[in-house]
Amino acid sequence: MRYKNDQKSVSRQRILDAASRRFKADGVAASGLAAVMEDAGLTNGAFYTHFGSKDDLVREALSVALQEQLSSTPDPCGADALLEILRTYLSAGHTKNPSLGCPSAALLPEIARSPLGTRREYEEAVGRWVDKLSSGVGGDVVARRRAMALFCLAVGALQVSRAVASDEFSDFARTSAVDTAQALLKG
Template sequence: MPRQPTDTRERILSAASRLFYADGIRAVGVDAVAEKAGITKRTLYYHFRSKDDLIAACLEARDQPNLALFARWFDEAEGPLAARVENMFRRLARAARHPKWRGCGFLRTAAELASMPGHPAVRIGSAHKKRLEAWLEGKVAAEGIGNASLLARQIVLLLDGAFSVMLVHRDAAYVEAAGSAAATLVGAALARS
């Protein structure tokens, strides 16, 4: 039975995502993606007009799964808001200890495309980060904390800062320290409310 176009597209996205995450978007050419997906370069271009479109599609495909992962980490912790926020960082630290962990694909892509702020992948990464912040704002607001948007932004700054420092030091203790700082911020905000 012949493969359906969506199957081929998904194989391309899967291959590209693995290669881009492991080696970076600039280091990986479309030839390598086509080979990893088991297709021709012509087939790749049938599904994606350009490498830039492929990069954007890869990030778009990661958006909801990444948001769901943070929501799961948040929800699996019991206790007050501070403990649930800190658990996201603890779980991230555990993931960061895996030898194949390479950080946040959205941040890494934005860094590689820093000279191209209008690139579709940069816009997708920005939208993803805004959705994470909005989700956190909802969780904070549900606890009756005033200025939930500021606290959510502070947590995201700690989270993204932890991602960045991890790439430099390869030490998950930085993520745990950021989680502790986030829990302190949440505790202080709750005390003021």
């Protein structure tokens, strides 16, 4: 049975959404195509109608997830607004729900081992993040460097807060990062 183009587009988006959630929850290496397709409510055979390989799926799912995250984040207007964005990012809820959260914090080590095309797309996405964050605090070279430092601080703090065993140490990692971000924004 042949599908209409709009049905194919809907199915492709379901696969991308399912892959994004699965990859962020379990990691790319631990996520088989069969599980992704099951999550999408489609058969395994339908995968290659939409993607040439798992690497293609990873690149596209990562790109879509990063763009959705960027689009859903408000534009910061000043240091206070940027600090509020960071507090939201470093919340306990975000820490406990990686499948619904930041693809950078969930997948960074796997992105580093991805093909060059995926890493280039990731670099462009991070550049868009840095531009967005820096635009709210001046947009100049100094603001861009601070925004890059804040991005790295936030992603690393979220990774640490997810990796530790106790809620207390997780909270300590996140609040320490927010305090450091606040000091950086004042300087």
